[in-house]
Amino acid sequence: MSNPDDPRASDPQDPEELRFHFTPSDEPTPEHETDNPHAKATTRVPDVIEALRDEFGDAVLEVERYANEDTVYVEKQKIRPICRFLKAQGFDYFADLGGIDNFTEEDRYEVFYNLVSTERQKRIRLKIRVDEEDMRVPSVVEVYRAANWNEREAYDMFGFTFVDHPDPRRMYMPEDFDYHPLRKEFPQLGVPGSLPLPPQTPDGELTMDPFAAAHGSKPVKSYEEPDTDSDSE
Amino acid sequence: MAQPQKPNFPGHDLGDQFRFWPKHNEKIYERLESKHAWLEEKQAAAQGDGEPPATQKSELDPLENEMVLNIGPQHPATHGVLRCVVKLDGETIEKSVLDIGYLHRGIEKLAEHKTYQEFMPYTDRMDYLSPYSNNVAWCLAVEKLAGIEVPERAQWIRMIMSELARISSHCLWLGVGMMDAGAVSGFVWTFQEREEIYSIMDEVAGARFTVSHSRIGGVSTDFSPRAIEMIRDFVDKFPDRVEGWEGLLNKNRIWIERNKGVGRVTKEEALELGLTGPNLRGSGVPYDIRRFEPYLKYDEVDFTIPVREEGDCLARYFLRLDEMKQSVRIIEQCLDRMTEGPIRADDAKQAYPSKDEVYYSMEGMIHDFMYTDVGTVPPKGAHSYHAIEAPKGELGFYLTSDGTGRPWRVRINAPSFTNLQAMEYMMEGSLVADTVVIIGSLDPVMGEADK
Numbered sequence: 001m002s003n004p005d006d007p008r009a010s011d012p013q014d015p016e017e018l019r020f021h022f023t024p025s026d027e028p029t030p031e032h033e034t035d036n037p038h039a040k041a042t043t044r045v046p047d048v049i050e051a052l053r054d055e056f057g058d059a060v061l062e063v064e065r066y067a068n069e070d071t072v073y074v075e076k077q078k079i080r081p082i083c084r085f086l087k088a089q090g091f092d093y094f095a096d097l098g099g100i101d102n103f104t105e106e107d108r109y110e111v112f113y114n115l116v117s118t119e120r121q122k123r124i125r126l127k128i129r130v131d132e133e134d135m136r137v138p139s140v141v142e143v144y145r146a147a148n149w150n151e152r153e154a155y156d157m158f159g160f161t162f163v164d165h166p167d168p169r170r171m172y173m174p175e176d177f178d179y180h181p182l183r184k185e186f187p188q189l190g191v192p193g194s195l196p197l198p199p200q201t202p203d204g205e206l207t208m209d210p211f212a213a214a215h216g217s218k219p220v221k222s223y224e225e226p227d228t229d230s231d232s233e
Numbered sequence: 234m235a236q237p238q239k240p241n242f243p244g245h246d247l248g249d250q251f252r253f254w255p256k257h258n259e260k261i262y263e264r265l266e267s268k269h270a271w272l273e274e275k276q277a278a279a280q281g282d283g284e285p286p287a288t289q290k291s292e293l294d295p296l297e298n299e300m301v302l303n304i305g306p307q308h309p310a311t312h313g314v315l316r317c318v319v320k321l322d323g324e325t326i327e328k329s330v331l332d333i334g335y336l337h338r339g340i341e342k343l344a345e346h347k348t349y350q351e352f353m354p355y356t357d358r359m360d361y362l363s364p365y366s367n368n369v370a371w372c373l374a375v376e377k378l379a380g381i382e383v384p385e386r387a388q389w390i391r392m393i394m395s396e397l398a399r400i401s402s403h404c405l406w407l408g409v410g411m412m413d414a415g416a417v418s419g420f421v422w423t424f425q426e427r428e429e430i431y432s433i434m435d436e437v438a439g440a441r442f443t444v445s446h447s448r449i450g451g452v453s454t455d456f457s458p459r460a461i462e463m464i465r466d467f468v469d470k471f472p473d474r475v476e477g478w479e480g481l482l483n484k485n486r487i488w489i490e491r492n493k494g495v496g497r498v499t500k501e502e503a504l505e506l507g508l509t510g511p512n513l514r515g516s517g518v519p520y521d522i523r524r525f526e527p528y529l530k531y532d533e534v535d536f537t538i539p540v541r542e543e544g545d546c547l548a549r550y551f552l553r554l555d556e557m558k559q560s561v562r563i564i565e566q567c568l569d570r571m572t573e574g575p576i577r578a579d580d581a582k583q584a585y586p587s588k589d590e591v592y593y594s595m596e597g598m599i600h601d602f603m604y605t606d607v608g609t610v611p612p613k614g615a616h617s618y619h620a621i622e623a624p625k626g627e628l629g630f631y632l633t634s635d636g637t638g639r640p641w642r643v644r645i646n647a648p649s650f651t652n653l654q655a656m657e658y659m660m661e662g663s664l665v666a667d668t669v670v671i672i673g674s675l676d677p678v679m680g681e682a683d684k
Contacts, residue, residue: 027636028612038377038619040526067377067617093520094507095620096646100633112631114618114646118504118520125618146507149654157341167264172334172683174257181342188346196254 039068045124076128083143091115094144099158103184108132139165157182189214261318261330268328298323306335310669313679329660336683344643348608349375350449357443360681362405363398366623368447374619374630375449379611381583387451388529389571396560401430402624403553406676413673414491436460450584451577468561492547496659496671506655509648510626515552516544522622534566546674607638625649649682
């Protein structure tokens with residue numbers, strides 16, 4: 001772009017007519033924060049956020065709201081005491097945990113925690129930011145036992161290291177697998193050779209690439225194809 | 234590619250059994266050895282009373298009671314491809330390790346490469362016993378993210394169909410549950426009801442099993458008069474069928490003794506382990522998303538949430554039967570209160586135009602093309618979570634948008650996954666024969682747990 005003030009201004013080297021205009025939808029407007037036909041009262045927790053701010057101060061980084069849902073960004077190192085505090089506040093049910101790959105230079109990953117208070121009828125979502133350089137995340141299994149498998153899944157899919165996790169194994173993929181599939185750079189068809197599968201024929205070799213045809217090589221068949229030449233004659 | 238090394242399992246000679254994924258199996262067995270199960274804890278606590286310490290126990294096992302048993306992944310009682318590696322002491326399960334992921338298709342990854350509408354058929358294949366609930370869960374999640382309003386009639390249709398899906402799922406649970414406990418013919422009786430629901434689905438959606446009938450912004454087609462008639466017929470006679478099953482099972486000595494006191498979870502444990510759906514309510518926690526945060530029109534119909542305190546397999550049996558009766562009540566009210574009107578949002582950026590528009594107007598055709606190509610576009614950076622009460626429990630989608638027609642990240646909170654996590658704990662201390670009943674009563678579906 002020649003003119004940074006007006007990115008749409010035409011440049012002789014880069015004529016506007018030939019430029020591919022990809023206009024993603026706008027940022028959420030202030031109305032989006034609360035106005036939503038599916039908005040629920042359960043997801044607004046200003047009093048809990050206030051209590052968190054009083055207790056932890058600067059560890060509560062920011063609060064985001066969309067569709068009447070509160071998301072609290074907190075400091076990574078404080079996640080365990082914050083969870084313990086929330087559990088004492090009545091958030092007794094652990095609903096969900098997972099990772100997000102934002103594919104940015106800094107703070108590439110996020111981990112979110114969905115907590116539910118069955119008595120107060122409230123939900124809260126905590127989020128922490130995790131940098132690529134330091135993938136360690138304090139495990140919350142000792143606070144919420146239900147987080148065990150979810151943290152294993154997040155490790156499997158994104159490669160976070162959950163510190164003090166009692167059972168740090170992969171959840172879905174076998175231990176012999178070297179990649180983390182939900183990272184954005186992982187190809188959709190997988191990496192050929194990374195996951196040995198059972199042989200296609202009784203005494204054949206292990207199948208190294210289940211999508212052989214898509215990767216340009218000939219797939220192994222479990223049956224013998226008839227000789228086409230002898231058929232035609 | 235070098236052949237994988239032969240695995241080394243300390244204390245076990247497994248020969249050439251594991252030709253692939255040696256590390257994976259090694260880790261499972263390692264975990265089984267190192268797992269600190271409650272039996273060992275108990276023994277350690279009893280050490281002062283002259284009991285032998287846990288470490289010496291294997292040496293004091295002259296009858297060779299201890300044994301490691303692999304159940305699954307290919308076993309009819311595991312309801313799919315669930316693998317349980319259990320350490321037995323006689324017939325008691327001392328420790329158990331579950332291994333899931335044999336049906337892992339990576340649909341969270343696939344969703345990132347699809348438009349919101351294109352992802353719908355994949356949700357059918359998650360909990361394949363009640364595809365309609367998954368469709369509704371996905372649509373509601375996307376509609377919340379993009380702020381799409383759904384016409385009233387579509388909401389009633391969705392409610393009726395997801396309650397039918399709940400009945401259909403519970404019918405299967407009861408049939409295989411009976412089969413797990415030894416009554417083979419029960420499976421056929423409950424499948425007869427499922428067959429009728431399939432016919433209704435066929436009439437409504439055009440497909441018997443993987444329906445994909447719900448659409449973002451509404452539903453695909455309206456009910457035909459014949460469909461309404463079929464649903465009315467079904468809800469009229471279904472309560473009698475449930476009564477028949479109750480008459481068969483409620484006083485059946487085998488059924489009661491196989492289920493009573495088996496797989497017991499207390500209220501505190503159930504919350505702590507994150508059980509969800511009927512399993513959580515069977516332990517006395519009245520957590521049902523239909524009440525907790527009503528979606529669709531659930532706040533406008535009259536129904537009760539069955540809750541049981543016992544927390545064993547029998548409680549879960551009674552609870553699911555009650556739930557089916559409540560579903561019938563909901564469907565009846567929906568049919569009575571259903572209003573005429575449009576079935577999809579009338580906005581080309583929010584929902585597909587009707588087929589009439591597509592075939593007979595230029596704009597309609599363009600809108601149809603654009604919706605297939607780009608589809609719904611939620612604002613950039615928007616993220617929201619929407620959960621519904623699926624037959625198995627809380628099914629939620631946490632979506633993140635990057636301002637394009639494809640989701641940036643789809644996180645699926647699958648009820649079977651959370652239930653299975655608790656099962657690992659519930660199995661410890663029970664008998665091997667009871668695992669089959671416990672798996673049956675927790676009702677996991679591997680398509681959903683493995684994503």
